[in-house]
Amino acid sequence: MTPVAAPPRTERASRPAPPSRRTGLPGRLGTLALLLGPLVVLAAALGYPLVVAVSRSFTDRDDRYVGTQTWASALGDPAVRRAIGQTVEIAVASTIGCVVVGTFIAFVLSFVPFPGAGVIVRIIEAVVSLPSFLIPLALGVMFGPVGVVSAVTGHRLAFMSSVTGVVLAEVAFYTPFVVRPLLAAFSQFPTAQIDVASSLGAGPLRIAMRVIAPAVWPALAAAASLTFLLTLNEFGIVLFTGAKSVTTLPILIYTKSIVGSDFATAAVLATVQLFLSLGAYLLYRTVVRRFDTTGG
Template sequence: MTATVTAPQRPTTSRRRTVGPGLALLIGPLVVLGVGLGYPLAWVIAKSFTDRNDRFAGLSTWSTTLSDPAVHKAVWRTVEIAGLATAGCLVTGTFIAFVLAFVPFPGAGAIVRIIEAVVSLPSFLLPLALGVLFGPVGVISSITGDNLTLMSSVTGVVLAEIAFYTPFVVRPVLAAFSQFPGVHIDVASSLGAGPLRIATRVILPRVRPSLAAAGSLTFLLTLNEFGIVLFTGAKDVMTLPMMIYTKSIVGSDFATAAVIAVLQLALSVTVYLGYRLILRRFDARTGV
């Protein structure tokens, strides 16, 4: 006669007891996030369906704003500046990271710390510093006697954004370079490959995921940049964030500003989704 042994059941009381406090801890941040973020977004979206006098206008404000050539120009200018700044950051940041990783020299660690410190600075400090040097009443203008307009143009805005956002490229690319196997460089060098060929055919393809992630993040940040454009004094450079500021604060046209803000939000979310898609594809390839 055989006896059957039943497996002891695990107690569920302790699990049920921990669900309550855990759920309470989760609800608190969600409520704060919903009130702090959800309410302003809902207010902006609702405001976009009103007119200048705060009366419900349906889609009339949307149709008027979206058909405005100035808005079309601002969208193009925003994407143009973000694209040029991102390209400049990728080129400059990759070069700096490459030198710091593969060309050892005294003081490299201090330079890395300085680059990291730039990220903690407010974005308007760099255009102010560049304005002191290259502005209409800056140092260079006082020396040469010319009225420089570099900082009040698209070129000045792009240069200021490159100077501020390059560290966002340097750090992830430098981390990718630091994990690159040095034996690959030795093998390529022994096979007769020159420095340029090694850099373009051996090193850069291995850090392509970091470059794509850094470029996507930089494009997203420059797409929403406001302080740099404002403090360069570029009056003719009208981006979407600047147009939102002008319409709401200067012109008191909150309905039109709300439409442009929703447009900016949709553009930013689209770029962010593209950024997440790029990361997901590279993670799938690398098996992360």
């Protein structure tokens, strides 16, 4: 009986060994250097100016340490308190205007198809790329003290030199920040729910409030929070409207530091503006985090 020859053994293809991680001291030093580089740049570009501004708020005009005396003097000034209130007032009014106008525009562009809707979306997106001061300049030509509408109506509609003009300019510039997130949210909304609600007898207003609004409110809240943060720190629009009766915190900081050379009071106001901005940013991040957890 002849033995059966075993099949030849094929050699396994040799696979290259995975590169070993550099766990030694040189690798750790390289990782540490990569982390320290951005941190040093961030600290030099952002941290140092903030520390200088906050520390300067505890000095006087002659750069002498006076504790909280400058704070008490600045916050006790009626003009400063009025500027803080006007800053928040304009930011709230502008945010409400952007939400109302932006929601209407986004709703029409998403659910009322018409020729040229894509062109309008591109125009809205292009507005964001424009310098903010162009908006009050353009509105001033129409509604300013020497504008076209003012001349025709006998100066009865010259409202650009007031809080109304500032709010109108900010609404015109920041509405795209509401439209764009809502367009994205509306594009993900299942239209079958609208068909079902319509077949059950619900009218357009009821469908908008009961069906669509609950699904897109996180995106709307995030857009409103971002708009409030941006309008709270707006400087160019307020400056170029030429509204002498409107004084916001950024305008007052500019006046105290550049015009009056009172850097101590300007530092106090800048610190107040910083805390207001941080509060608005934390609100924005909270809303965005909520939006992310709901699957947006």
